[in-house]
Amino acid sequence: xxxxxxxxxxxxxxxxxxxxxxxxxxxxxxxxxxxxxxxxxxxxxxxxxxxxxxxxxxxxxxxxxxxxxxxxxxxxxxxxxxxxxxxxxxxxxxxxxxxxxxxxxxxxxxxxxxxxxxxxxxxxxxxxxxxxxxxxxxxxxxxxxxxxxxxxxxxxxxxxxxxxxxxxxxxxxxxxxxxxxxxxxxxxxxxxxxxxxxxxxxxxxxxxxxxxxxxxxxxxxxxxxxxxxxxxxxxxxxxxxxxxxxxxxxxxxxxxxxxxxxxxxxxxxxxxxxxxxxxxxxxxxxxxxxxxxxxxxxxxxxxxxxxxxxxxxxxxxxxxxxxxxxxxxxxxxxxxxxxxxxxxxxxxxxxxxxxxxxxxxxxxxxxxxxxxxxxxxxxxxxxxxxxxxxxxxxxxxxxxxxxxxxxxxxxxxxxxxxxxxxxxxxxxxxxxxxxxxxxxxxxxxxxxxxxxxxxxxxxxxxxxxxxxxxxxxxx
Amino acid sequence: xxxxxxxxxxxxxxxxxxxxxxxxxxxxxxxxxxxxxxxxxxxxxxxxxxxxxxxxxxxxxxxxxxxxxxxxxxxxxxxxxxxxxxxxxxxxxxxxxxxxxxxxxxxxxxxxxxxxxxxxxxxxxxxxxxxxxxxxxxxxxxxxxxxxxxxxxxxxxxx
Numbered sequence: 001x002x003x004x005x006x007x008x009x010x011x012x013x014x015x016x017x018x019x020x021x022x023x024x025x026x027x028x029x030x031x032x033x034x035x036x037x038x039x040x041x042x043x044x045x046x047x048x049x050x051x052x053x054x055x056x057x058x059x060x061x062x063x064x065x066x067x068x069x070x071x072x073x074x075x076x077x078x079x080x081x082x083x084x085x086x087x088x089x090x091x092x093x094x095x096x097x098x099x100x101x102x103x104x105x106x107x108x109x110x111x112x113x114x115x116x117x118x119x120x121x122x123x124x125x126x127x128x129x130x131x132x133x134x135x136x137x138x139x140x141x142x143x144x145x146x147x148x149x150x151x152x153x154x155x156x157x158x159x160x161x162x163x164x165x166x167x168x169x170x171x172x173x174x175x176x177x178x179x180x181x182x183x184x185x186x187x188x189x190x191x192x193x194x195x196x197x198x199x200x201x202x203x204x205x206x207x208x209x210x211x212x213x214x215x216x217x218x219x220x221x222x223x224x225x226x227x228x229x230x231x232x233x234x235x236x237x238x239x240x241x242x243x244x245x246x247x248x249x250x251x252x253x254x255x256x257x258x259x260x261x262x263x264x265x266x267x268x269x270x271x272x273x274x275x276x277x278x279x280x281x282x283x284x285x286x287x288x289x290x291x292x293x294x295x296x297x298x299x300x301x302x303x304x305x306x307x308x309x310x311x312x313x314x315x316x317x318x319x320x321x322x323x324x325x326x327x328x329x330x331x332x333x334x335x336x337x338x339x340x341x342x343x344x345x346x347x348x349x350x351x352x353x354x355x356x357x358x359x360x361x362x363x364x365x366x367x368x369x370x371x372x373x374x375x376x377x378x379x380x381x382x383x384x385x386x387x388x389x390x391x392x393x394x395x396x397x398x399x400x401x402x403x404x405x406x407x408x409x410x411x412x413x414x415x416x417x418x419x420x421x422x423x424x425x426x427x428x429x430x431x432x433x434x435x436x437x438x439x440x441x442x443x444x445x446x447x448x449x450x451x452x453x454x455x456x457x458x459x460x461x462x463x464x465x466x467x468x469x470x471x472x473x474x475x
Numbered sequence: 476x477x478x479x480x481x482x483x484x485x486x487x488x489x490x491x492x493x494x495x496x497x498x499x500x501x502x503x504x505x506x507x508x509x510x511x512x513x514x515x516x517x518x519x520x521x522x523x524x525x526x527x528x529x530x531x532x533x534x535x536x537x538x539x540x541x542x543x544x545x546x547x548x549x550x551x552x553x554x555x556x557x558x559x560x561x562x563x564x565x566x567x568x569x570x571x572x573x574x575x576x577x578x579x580x581x582x583x584x585x586x587x588x589x590x591x592x593x594x595x596x597x598x599x600x601x602x603x604x605x606x607x608x609x610x611x612x613x614x615x616x617x618x619x620x621x622x623x624x625x626x627x628x629x630x631x632x633x634x
Contacts, residue, residue, distance in 0.1 A: 295602070419577075420573075420577045420601040420602055420603040420604055421571055421572065421573045421574075421577065421601055421603065421604045421606070422571065422572040422573075423569060423570070423571045423572075424476055424569070424570045424571075425564070425567055425568065425569045425570075426567065426568050427566055427567040427568075428566055431568070441601070441603040441604045442603055443602040443603045444603065448603075449601075449602070449603025449604050450603065451603075451604075462476070463476050463477055466476035466572060467476075469572060469574075470476075470557075470558060470572060471557035471558050471574050471575070471576075472555055472557050472558060
């Protein structure tokens with residue numbers, strides 16, 4: 001693969017589409033300003049702009065070449081300023097293949113190559129090559145010479161894999177975050193409607209008609225909510241369609257998507273922490289999302305910016321799942337150290353103060369709406385109790401399991417060597433009551449740190465953890 | 476993490492912080508004076524000006540006369556062969572452990588105020604966090620930087 005190659009000619013079309021999208025503003029501007037009296041000029045100008053986009057697209061395609069030479073991916077591109085970019089095979093962290101609808105019609109794919117560098121953009125992006133070429137390129141860049149023969153021997157079927165079932169997919173959609181918002185809206189809407197009903201009873205003449213109107217309104221609202229919910233389900237299904245996780249040697253490969261097919265490669269070495277999140281809606285049904293924190297410049301976003309390893313599964317299945325794919329993150333012990341009772345009041349106070357302030361304001365400004373912050377207050381108290389109950393940690397050799405809840409309950413397993421810094425914080429009240437706040441930092445996305453905080457642990461627990469973390473030998 | 480770290484930072488830090496605070500407070504006082512002028516010339520509401528003046532006076536007292544000393548008293552650090560241990564914070568006391576093998580780079584910095592007192596600050600970066608030890612004397616700061624940089628070995632398994 002040493003001869004410089006161009007992208008597939010369909011890349012020109014993609015460039016044109018991107019070009020038009022980027023200059024859409026100019027098109028609209030031209031149209032609006034010249035619409036009245038100089039329509040002809042407007043069309044001419046637009047035509048010129050379009051021509052310019054087409055020419056640059058063709059030139060961009062013509063100038064862009066890539067080749068694999070001496071263990072390096074070498075790109076040459078640029079119309080006016082010629083650029084050469086060489087990326088060493090050994091520095092490549094991940095190679096992602098993405099196919100949108102256009103790609104899929106012509107059996108093409110987009111190849112994105114990422115190194116550990118920071119930034120949201122991939123280091124090299126081949127927007128359009130044939131699928132076979134893309135896969136060949138990936139195989140070539142992935143293989144480090146010693147492993148090359150070895151890899152050919154193993155058949156595809158030998159790799160561990162797990163695919164989302166239709167039922168799971170449906171469940172994932174039905175319990176996706178959007179339903180929470182919808183329920184809140186529904187609750188609000190219904191209680192508001194109730195307030196309007198009594199006034200209608202007085203007027204007998206209009207009662208029937210307005211009653212009917214009300215019925216239509218209620219139906220309309222329910223219908224809208226159902227529609228939104230369905231849209232949420234469809235959105236999730238499109239995103240996680242055929243979600244498959246595969247373990248290929250030292251990589252985790254995830255493929256997913258209905259309209260845009262994505263393939264993401266995550267080297268095991270880049271994984272910083274693995275765990276599962278139980279969202280408020282899924283927790284009652286015993287379902288969780290398996291997530292991981294990955295270091296590096298990946299722009300793949302999941303829930304709370306963590307990478308989704310599997311969208312939905314029963315909490316009991318998580319252990320078996322990790323055993324299969326990431327055995328070093330399995331935790332079998334179950335005696336978690338929780339927070340002391342005296343920590344509970346901090347959680348309640350922290351959560352209720354904003355709600356109380358809101359209640360105060362609403363009470364004086366709109367007294368008749370006081371019930372909204374009251375409900376909020378109740379929710380906050382409930383949540384704070386759960387936050388206190390769920391938080392905790394467990395040391396298991398070199399592994400540390402932490403559990404916390406902001407809204408969703410998150411359980412993460414961290415390795416000692418992956419923790420970048422350890423922080424203990426105490427305010428004046430904490431010192432009086434022997435409590436402390438723990439903060440652990442690991443490497444996160446795009447060169448930023450990801451920080452895990454457990455508030456109000458017993459101070460002796462935090463000190464024990466610091467002994468566990470400290471590299472100094474204790475005498 | 477039961478005992479605080481051993482070393483304090485340079486005592487001149489108090490002076491340096493005081494000067495920085497004075498510069499910031501000067502801006503607040505200028506605003507207060509402008510308020511008074513506005514009150515005299517265009518009848519700007521006096522109560523607003525008075526509130527600003529009181530707030531400025533309080534913040535001046537705290538940030539120039541009280542906090543620098545408390546802050547200095549709390550600021551401690553200790554560098555071991557295997558890790559760095561830092562403590563700081565006035566109301567909220569924060570203690571941090573940074574293992575040497577996690578240190579990515581160390582640098583010393585010196586602004587004009589620190590320079591006047593022959594001080595420099597050392598900042599230590601890991602892949603996820605940055606920590607600063609402010610206001611050490613020049614020699615200690617550069618010794619510390621060299622020491623940490625020598626001790627910071629790259630972990631084989633690093634990303």
